[in-house]
Amino acid sequence: VQLQASGGGLVQPGGSLRLSCAASGFTFSSYALAWFRQAPGKEREFVAVSRRSGDNYYYADSVKGRFTISRDTAKNTVYLQMNSLAPEDTAVYYCAASRTVISSTMAVPDAYHYWGQGTLVTVSS
Numbered sequence: 001v002q003l004q005a006s007g008g009g010l011v012q013p014g015g016s017l018r019l020s021c022a023a024s025g026f027t028f029s030s031y032a033l034a035w036f037r038q039a040p041g042k043e044r045e046f047v048a049v050s051r052r053s054g055d056n057y058y059y060a061d062s063v064k065g066r067f068t069i070s071r072d073t074a075k076n077t078v079y080l081q082m083n084s085l086a087p088e089d090t091a092v093y094y095c096a097a098s099r100t101v102i103s104s105t106m107a108v109p110d111a112y113h114y115w116g117q118g119t120l121v122t123v124s125s
Helices: none
Strands: 002-006 009-011 017-024 032-038 045-050 057-059 067-072 077-082 091-098 119-123
Touching (some): 002 091, 017 032, 017 091, 017 119, 032 077, 045 067
Parallel strands (some): 009 119
Antiparallel strands (some): 002 017, 017 077, 032 091
16 A cells, blocks of 8 residues: 655745645555545644545644645545645645544544645645
C-alpha cells in the first residue's frame, strides 16, 4: 500500500494550490480518503475527507468554502484544491486512507490505516 502526496509549495496569501495523492496497492473505491495537516509545534488536524460512496465530503470548519476534496477513481488519485490561502494554512499536508472510518471517527488520525509522506505548503508574502 502506498500513498504519494505532491503539489505543495510556496504561495502568497490569497493564492491557490492543488495537492494530489496517488494511491496504489488497495481497492481505491473501498476506502475513505482524507487530508490532514500539521503545523510546526501543533498536533495533526483534520482538513477534509471523501467517504467511500457517493458525494460524501466533509470539511473542517477552518477550510470550509475555501478547500475542495475530490477523487478520480480512474487515476486512483485524491485531490485537495485550496483557494484563498492564508498564512495559518501553512503546514505539512498528509493524505490518509481507511476502510473502517465512520462518521464519528472521520476526523481522528488514529482511524486511518495508511498515510502518505506529506507535502509542505507555505503561505507567505
